[in-house]
Amino acid sequence: MNANGNRKTQLLVLIVVVSNVIGNVSLSHGMHQVGRIVSASPLDYIKAFANPWTAVGICILTIWMLSDLALLSRADLSFVLPVTASGYVFVALFGKFLLHDHISWERWIGILLITGGVILAEETPSRTTKGPPEHLL
């Protein structure tokens, strides 16, 4: 892939990561306000969607879904998975520097390992297949 194509892939990675982090934080906050649901009834979920945090979270996760599909049209799944795991690092650092969460040494090691995984995956070509998959799927 040429440099321009790579930049487009990198931009999509950034959109996927940021929308995933913000969408999930918002959704999680909303669901904690809504309270417990273990139900097969759509009504209970519709009630949950009336919470503004849940609603905003779902809108942002829709952006995440679309950008993720666009990214998967250009890059390998085995590239996208480790690279988008950088979201975990952002969530942890966000908690540390904005919410002043305590980060234990185990979590720091986790952050370092994920960062290492992201860097290793970034060093591989983003796409190794040509055209549609020739295997089973």
Place this chain on the structure above:
Amino acid sequence: MRWILVGIIAICNTLGDVLNTAGMKRQGEVEDLRPQTLAWMVRRAVVNPYVIAGIAAMAVSFFALLSLLSIANVSFAVPATAASYLLETLLAKYILGEDVRTRRWAAATLVAIGVVLLQF
């Protein structure tokens, strides 16, 4: 109940990612992010059987996650998340035919271990 939800999340997430990748590779690369390009992508995706099945799997996983978040802490889903990094890499290699070598295996393994450690 919690563990059943965790299992549903892991399996449906993995299926969803693999099916979406297979489907989107058949559609051709999305070249830019202009609204008309994205509209074209969505119009093709909604009639693409792989993507329909993939999104259905992710929807099931999403509702299972909503239920899980309402009764347990997010950390409860972590073992499933960690395992799915390795499972999806395996399926990417053998089902999607991606060139997964040492670096990508190492990357997936580091992320999986890191995700577990983040919960402490």
